[in-house]
Amino acid sequence: MSQRLAAGLARIGVALRGQAWTHGAARGLTPTQAQVLALVRARGPIRLTVVADELAVTPATASAAVAALARKGLVEKRPAPDDGRAIAIHLTPAGRREAQASAEWPDALLEALEEMSPAEQAVLLRLVGTIIRGLQERGAIPIQRMCVGCRYFRPNVHDDPGAPHHCDYVDAPFGDLDLRLDCRDFESADARLGADNWQRFVAYARGKEGTS
């Protein structure tokens, strides 16, 4: 069963890579380079090591990708202010433009997702979040900056079924459709709070989605 699911997800992954190629080809970007660009855009000045971890490649590979981007004038490698060994990767103005333009995937995948009902999207978002959580628990990917796992997240505290959660950072209620998988303002919850929140979050989902 899990094999079938994994195969299906792998299939989507293949499509994603393919789209990334054709999409990036117009701009002279490889998928890896586009990923790095998106990462720097999302996170601001960033270390090489972080890039390597996020992309699940070795530092050597990350170094090559960043060098390629630097050659194209899209990023700059500056010395890190707080560590003489490290570099801080910055976007150049041209890089910022490219990153912006590449960020909008006019993708078949996007269209396919938009075809689904909001309810389906919400369920899928939850399930994808669950998988990502499982992956980061097993060390396959670094900590994802998502609501579940954030110290500001308070799941299922409101009665409104459309917006049962609360974000202490912006101090506002929100619903499943607004769950973030990569939030700018994420701050890691401690182990205890994280576990509690997960329990509360999942219990509710189980009740809603059906049998079993």
Added chain:
Amino acid sequence: MSQRLAAGLARIGVALRGQAWTHGAARGLTPTQAQVLALVRARGPIRLTVVADELAVTPATASAAVAALARKGLVEKRPAPDDGRAIAIHLTPAGRREAQASAEWPDALLEALEEMSPAEQAVLLRLVGTIIRGLQERGAIPIQRMCVGCRYFRPNVHDDPGAPHHCDYVDAPFGDLDLRLDCRDFESADARLGADNWQRFVAYARGKEGTS
């Protein structure tokens, strides 16, 4: 919203590629080569063009990957019996062993999926199927050999909520947990039957999964 979902799926894709590397490294296989091997194993003797389409790469790239596998003695390129221009890619005995061994991903992803409840798995399987259907409708991936889209598939014809569908090929009822995304016995339904089946399949899912 779709952007967030796409980003999440891309994240899972990154993890998948990473795992494929470490998993294949032990056997001296790159992810691409492992994919080709798996494909030949699943489909029997196969054309180069099919490999290229399934992997969403150009024939040139597929040719290189197959050549690498042939160099390692895992596949054989024989002339296709029915077309002098084409080749039929066969597994060698060694290739069959490798394919078998590589097929079992002892992956973080698998573990993460197995952690989910059967109900969640069933829902995810449906949603992944929906996405794949959307992708193939848009030509991003070739026709997937899945139940929805097969001429033998008859969705929601039984009263048993655990096994509402019926497969005319094996003449047996089955449930959401047994839906195939890549079935050996798939035969394409004609456009009309395919559309009808999809309607019937989705209508039921909507009712079950919730609001909207």
Added chain:
DNA sequence: GGCGATTATTTAGAAGTGCTAAATATGAAT
């Protein structure tokens, strides 16, 4: 204050991915 261990990054070398464009060979159709 200085030495060794750790960490951040780069380089070298090798195999492979993936592209476009052009070559080769066979099949299909007029």
Added chain:
DNA sequence: ATTCATATTTAGCACTTCTAAATAATCGCC
């Protein structure tokens, strides 16, 4: 038979990705 289309390969290029080793700077400990 000629022409067009299809299946595969080759050549050339840029990049990915690995491992292993080099370089440099920080950290911890005495």
